[in-house]
Amino acid sequence: xxxxxxxxxxxxxxxxVYKLLPKTNCKECGEDNCMAFAxxxxxxxxxxxxxxxxxxxxxxxxxxxxxxxxxxxVKEVIVGVxxxxxxxxxxxVMYRHExxxxxxxxxxxxxxxxxxxxxxxxxxxRIENYSFEYIGYTLxxxxxxxxxxxGDAEKFKATVKKVAETTNLPMILCALNPNVLEAGLMAVPxxxxxxxxxxxxxxxxxxxxxLMYNCPLVVSAPNDLTTLFSLAKxxxxxxxxxxxxxxxxxxxxxxxxxxxxxxMLRRAACKGGEELAGFPLMGVPMxxxxxxxxxxxxxxxxxxxxxxxxxxxxxxxxxxxxxxDGWSLLxxxxxxxxxxxxxxxxxxxAPGLKVFGTPDENSPVFFTSNFALTYYTVASDIESxxxxxxxxxxxxxxxxxxxxxxxRKLTAERVADAIKASGIESKVxxxxxxxxxxxxxxxxxxxxxxxxxxxxxxxDSSGIxxxxxxxxxx
Amino acid sequence: MIQLPQDGDKKKEDxxxxxxxxxxxxxxxxxxxxxxxxxxxxxxxxxxxxxxxxGQIMPKIKLPGIAGGKPxxxxxxxxxxxxxxxxxxxxxxxxxxxxxxxxxRGRSLIIGGETSPAFYNFERPxxxxxxxxLDVFDMEVPLSKxxxxxxxxxxxxxxxxxxxxxxxxxxxxxxxxxxxxxxxLKDATPKDAVKTVExxxxxxxxxxxxxxxxxxxxxxxxxxxxxxxFPGERFLISSITRDMDVERCAKYVKKNGxxxxxxxxxxxNLARELNRxxxxxxxxxxxxxxxxxxxxxxxLDYAFTNMERARIGGxxxxxxxxxxxxxxxxxxxAAREAWLKMSAEWEPRELRGPLWEVxxxxxxxxxxxxxxxMMHPAAVKTLKDVTNYLTSGKKADASKFAEWVSVKA
Numbered sequence: 022x023x024x025x026x027x028x029x030x031x032x033x034x035x036x037x038v039y040k041l042l043p044k045t046n047c048k049e050c051g052e053d054n055c056m057a058f059a060x061x062x063x064x065x066x067x068x069x070x071x072x073x074x075x076x077x078x079x080x081x082x083x084x085x086x087x088x089x090x091x092x093x094x095v096k097e098v099i100v101g102v103x104x105x106x107x108x109x110x111x112x113x114v115m116y117r118h119e120x121x122x123x124x125x126x127x128x129x130x131x132x133x134x135x136x137x138x139x140x141x142x143x144x145x146x147r148i149e150n151y152s153f154e155y156i157g158y159t160l161x162x163x164x165x166x167x168x169x170x171x172g173d174a175e176k177f178k179a180t181v182k183k184v185a186e187t188t189n190l191p192m193i194l195c196a197l198n199p200n201v202l203e204a205g206l207m208a209v210p211x212x213x214x215x216x217x218x219x220x221x222x223x224x225x226x227x228x229x230x231x232l233m234y235n236c237p238l239v240v241s242a243p244n245d246l247t248t249l250f251s252l253a254k255x256x257x258x259x260x261x262x263x264x265x266x267x268x269x270x271x272x273x274x275x276x277x278x279x280x281x282x283x284x285m286l287r288r289a290a291c292k293g294g295e296e297l298a299g300f301p302l303m304g305v306p307m308x309x310x311x312x313x314x315x316x317x318x319x320x321x322x323x324x325x326x327x328x329x330x331x332x333x334x335x336x337x338x339x340x341x342x343x344x345x346d347g348w349s350l351l352x353x354x355x356x357x358x359x360x361x362x363x364x365x366x367x368x369x370x371a372p373g374l375k376v377f378g379t380p381d382e383n384s385p386v387f388f389t390s391n392f393a394l395t396y397y398t399v400a401s402d403i404e405s406x407x408x409x410x411x412x413x414x415x416x417x418x419x420x421x422x423x424x425x426x427x428x429r430k431l432t433a434e435r436v437a438d439a440i441k442a443s444g445i446e447s448k449v450x451x452x453x454x455x456x457x458x459x460x461x462x463x464x465x466x467x468x469x470x471x472x473x474x475x476x477x478x479x480x481d482s483s484g485i486x487x488x489x490x491x492x493x494x495x
Numbered sequence: 496m497i498q499l500p501q502d503g504d505k506k507k508e509d510x511x512x513x514x515x516x517x518x519x520x521x522x523x524x525x526x527x528x529x530x531x532x533x534x535x536x537x538x539x540x541x542x543x544x545x546x547x548x549x550g551q552i553m554p555k556i557k558l559p560g561i562a563g564g565k566p567x568x569x570x571x572x573x574x575x576x577x578x579x580x581x582x583x584x585x586x587x588x589x590x591x592x593x594x595x596x597x598x599x600r601g602r603s604l605i606i607g608g609e610t611s612p613a614f615y616n617f618e619r620p621x622x623x624x625x626x627x628x629l630d631v632f633d634m635e636v637p638l639s640k641x642x643x644x645x646x647x648x649x650x651x652x653x654x655x656x657x658x659x660x661x662x663x664x665x666x667x668x669x670x671x672x673x674x675x676x677x678x679x680l681k682d683a684t685p686k687d688a689v690k691t692v693e694x695x696x697x698x699x700x701x702x703x704x705x706x707x708x709x710x711x712x713x714x715x716x717x718x719x720x721x722x723x724x725f726p727g728e729r730f731l732i733s734s735i736t737r738d739m740d741v742e743r744c745a746k747y748v749k750k751n752g753x754x755x756x757x758x759x760x761x762x763x764n765l766a767r768e769l770n771r772x773x774x775x776x777x778x779x780x781x782x783x784x785x786x787x788x789x790x791x792x793x794x795l796d797y798a799f800t801n802m803e804r805a806r807i808g809g810x811x812x813x814x815x816x817x818x819x820x821x822x823x824x825x826x827x828x829a830a831r832e833a834w835l836k837m838s839a840e841w842e843p844r845e846l847r848g849p850l851w852e853v854x855x856x857x858x859x860x861x862x863x864x865x866x867x868x869m870m871h872p873a874a875v876k877t878l879k880d881v882t883n884y885l886t887s888g889k890k891a892d893a894s895k896f897a898e899w900v901s902v903k904a
Contacts, residue, residue: 116803116804116807117796117799117800117803118800118803118804133903135903153841155792168900168901169900169901170900170901170902170903172901195900196900197897197900217900220897221569224569225567228565241897243891243893243896243897244890244891244893244896245893246574247572247573247574249574250572250573250574251569251570251571251572252569254570254572255566255569255570258565258566258570259565259566260565269891269893269896270896271891271892271893271896273880273884274884274887274889274890274891274892275889275890275891275892276881276884276885277614277616277884277885277886277887277888277889277891278890278891279891280614280616280861280885281614281615281616281617284614284615284617285574285576285577285617288577289574289577292577293577295577297572305896305899307899307904308896308899310899310902310904311895311896311898311899311902312895312898313904319846323846323850323853323877326850326854327850327853327854327857327877330854330857330858331857331861331881334799334857334858334861335861341899343904347837347840347841347842347847348841348842348843348844348846348847348850349846349850351832351841351847352791352847352850352851352853352854353854355791355792355832356791356795356854356858358792359791359792359795359796359799360796360799360858362796364796364800368761368794368797392794393794394789394792394793394794395793398793398831418760419760419761420760421789421793421794421829423829424760424787426709427708427709428709428736428738428760429709429710429711429738430760462679462680463679480637481831481835483831483835
């Protein structure tokens, strides 16, 4: 874009950082020299606090200059305490290709103060037990949003207390009445929950609560960014500096405003250096449940899920959701993992022979493509089932199996060459290769060119264990 | 280029949850669907109220004074929308042709023409709404259960399938995938393919996408026969790839008044290079590009970033990338999570599958994709709804938003 950048990453070079370092090459940080340390700083692989000399009194000025220079466009706000404390925001860039996004969007699921104690406990267990293994990552949910639906301070307090006893996940306390909110806070005075929310009416009381209990605070102004900015400015002047911005989330006809507001705020922060926009953004897909009339529950969950995914792409740093079904949360949590990976991660893995477990001369031999996602999926299926096997990774220019076969990136020639180059012929005494089911079209050609007997395996690697049990004979 | 979806476990098709027989209708008509849900048993629990409101017993702590004092009234400031201008615009491409335009379609559709990133409506309104084309296959192919239930009566009859896509599923366009021409499958002749296209052309009056089998030599022959048999229809020829005889293909596409879908595998340099080769034979307004769509969970991150970069690059003056973008969103079904029967907490897959396609589509919608090649009717409906909303120019009703805090959902 043509936008000017304040402390944009592109402009920040290792030299800029190096100039402010002690330049003694003392290696106390673990790096070979100060320039190597500076390079890691610029790549956000190391923190300036890991340079002991820089923390000395005489270097205070340089330290502060560096801090300012490295400050993210979106402030990092911490919710909760202890192991499960969650960092929101801290974003360095607007677009994913500019730099890896920091701090994956936190997902909070609600409980209410009108649920029975058992309902609250069951729901929290459900949230804590949400877990999905995905190519070596475990996808989890992050927070509990406690809503005051009763409007009763004591009920809210009791529920917050119960939540705190049940889980150490960080909380968002949601009540627009400051008295109710404070009752909740009294149950967890040192837990640093995120407070929802200061608006144009209650801001003064909310600011006092945020200060008194040292909590981050959401400022909320639905579809009114001028008021949102005014609130943020007022809070800063009040001394509340850990803010989260809620510009409102709207379904259906409200989608254009929703997307506009999130996009404008993030651009103002990242490209315009606008301090008042430089806070984490809260999205509330849960609004799909407001005023739903006769709409079927599954349709609401469907809508809530896709709204969450759209907000996740368009800069939300924290999301509040009500639907807690696996089918509706899975796409959003997988998308989050995808969007928050390093954009420089290669599409392809190195071709060659991979060894799993402790295979012997009778162990099965598979091949797969060198598209990273295909490889990791197959590898994780072999690994998690503790199989002893050889896997030949064939160069397919980063194509998956089916598109590789269709686009002639995965050919019998390449498979035959890969078998030869892998050295597998000296490792097993059989000559049988199990090929992906999706490559069955080239099975004849592979046999012809490689001289190996082809066994067509399952179309999806999740079927490998069963396949081996039923079909594998060395 | 799309990959064929696959069947989960065929044998277990009749098992599982008792869903309404037509999920799409259920979704569309907001009927209550019977599903096992997670609602817990509501037990009555008596809560003993302590006397006195919390507000009266709360500790009041004196805070240290802040320089200048705490504000007593809200400080006012303004928000200025960060509006930008861009040196370039995305080329407009017209798909299909009416009789007066030299074809036989009921209407033609224009995609592209954007002058801002996708849905930056605070800058400029969207020029042309994204278009959805539905997949139709010319022979039986493996389909996931969630998809098959909607098309089982028309599999093997591309004309009927196309009609269903347009009449019932509201497709803007239809893609006829000529799978049977694959030399490794049925090796149908170019003449057979022309006949299939003719049937589809008769059955529906929307613009068509012509899909090949992925074999660079066979596709080139078949595309040539089709381009020449139906001149002036402005078919989107899906696709022209680097390993084809690009010069030959570009010439017959151009000569017969069709459009090239320039397909490259997730690499913007290759996309630029292929587009440059096409420019020697055809105008920019005759090219749509496909930068490869990977499924959610299986490389969607690469597709997302590639497309976002391409669109921003195009607007910033990289003319070789300033083409409308097409996405083979059907590839979402290549993800096992879209079709696999999983343990109970992730079911039903009848909802998870189409939502997988929706999530893939919406992620790419926000990068600027102009043409979606899709599969599941419920996913199509949602994408249509969302694009209609996003381009409606309507304002949000902010008055009800705060109710989410207290709603008894």
